[in-house]
Amino acid sequence: MRTAQPYPPALGAVDPEDAKEALRTAIRAVRQARSERRRQQAADAFAEVLETVPGLIAAKCVAVYSSRPSEPNTGPLLEVLAARGVRIILPVLGTGLQREWAEYDGPDDLRQRAPGRPPEPGTPTLGAGALAEADVIIAPALAVDTSGARLGQGGGWYDRALEHARAGTPVIAMVFAEEVYDAGTRPLPREAHDRMVDAVATPAGWRWLRHPPEA
Numbered sequence: 001m002r003t004a005q006p007y008p009p010a011l012g013a014v015d016p017e018d019a020k021e022a023l024r025t026a027i028r029a030v031r032q033a034r035s036e037r038r039r040q041q042a043a044d045a046f047a048e049v050l051e052t053v054p055g056l057i058a059a060k061c062v063a064v065y066s067s068r069p070s071e072p073n074t075g076p077l078l079e080v081l082a083a084r085g086v087r088i089i090l091p092v093l094g095t096g097l098q099r100e101w102a103e104y105d106g107p108d109d110l111r112q113r114a115p116g117r118p119p120e121p122g123t124p125t126l127g128a129g130a131l132a133e134a135d136v137i138i139a140p141a142l143a144v145d146t147s148g149a150r151l152g153q154g155g156g157w158y159d160r161a162l163e164h165a166r167a168g169t170p171v172i173a174m175v176f177a178e179e180v181y182d183a184g185t186r187p188l189p190r191e192a193h194d195r196m197v198d199a200v201a202t203p204a205g206w207r208w209l210r211h212p213p214e215a
Contacts, residue, residue, distance in 0.1 A: 003178045006030055007186050019189035023151060027142045027179060031070040034176075043073030045203035046174060047080050050138070053199070053206055055170050059135035061087040063101065066110055066119045071140055072174040078104060089130055091161070092120050099128040099161045131164040139197060141173040147183035148196035148209040162195045173197040177204050 006026030014022070050056055062081055067074045081088055088104035102121040110119035131137070139158055143151040150173055152158055162171065180200055181188055199208050 003030060003034075003176070005178045005181070005186070007181070016189040016191050020151060020154070023188070024142055024154060027151075028070065030178070031176070034070075039069075039073055042176065042203040043076050046072055046074070046201060047076035049201050049203065049206050050077055050172070050174075051080060053136070053172065053201070055136045056172075059086060061089065061133050061135055063089050063131055063134035063137040064104070065138065065140045066090050066121075067140070068116075068118050071118075072176060074138070074174070075107065077138070078107070082106070087133075089126065089134060090121050091118070091157070092125050093117055093157065094125075099157065099164070100125040101128070101130040102126055128161065128164050131161060132166045134165065134169060137162070137165060137169055137171045138201075139171055139173050141175050141179070141197070143179040143181055143188055144173045144175055144197060144200045144209070145181040145183040145186070145188040146209055147187070148198065149183065149188040149190050149194065150197045151188050156193070159193055159195045170198045171195075172199045172201055172206070174201050177202040 006023065006029075008022040008026055056062065064074055064078060064081070078088060082104065089101040090104050092100035092102050094100050102123045102125050104121055105123050109122050111122060112119050139150070139162075141150045141152060165171065180202060196210065198210050199206055
């Protein structure tokens with residue numbers, strides 16, 4: 001079943017932040033309507049797709065996110081990476097805009113520490129600079145367009161966190177298929193502080209959006 005792509009009318013005629021909020025509201029509504037069966041099917045497909053990304057195959061350390069119920073589910077991906085012996089680091093939100101990371105130690109170690117927050121590992125926090133150890137970064141998004149623009153949840157956490165990534169580290173956004181927008185006809189609203197992503201993965205496949213990193 002094909003899902004319609006939300007794109008509120010006159011999106012380009014309003015302030016970028018207002019346009020972002022209109023899109024977030026529309027996309028969240030579609031995500032909430034997705035059945036649990038479809039979410040799980042997509043989760044398994046995401047793991048299979050991402051296992052074909054060359055950089056991920058060779059990675060020793062991968063930064064992933066621990067998904068909330070309506071987000072693309074990273075559970076199967078975490079299991080696959082852990083089974084391969086990959087070192088996985090997950091976000092720890094801390095207070096305010098504090099940026100921390102901690103090592104993944106299996107699903108039983110993950111805890112939701114406050115309502116609305118994603119599950120977080122209980123292992124020692126590593127600081128914001130730990131992101132520089134990641135060979136690949138799998139980032140959450142509500143939408144991505146074909147220029148590499150990413151629509152996040154609105155807190156700016158990843159825009160700030162990505163400042164600590166090692167130069168040339170590919171950032172791959174995980175979204176559902178209808179959340180990939182054509183930048184020529186339906187560009188996502190952008191502001192100067194927004195960080196771009198290098199590639200996008202959906203349950204149907206993945207592709208580079210910008211120049212792939214040099215080997």
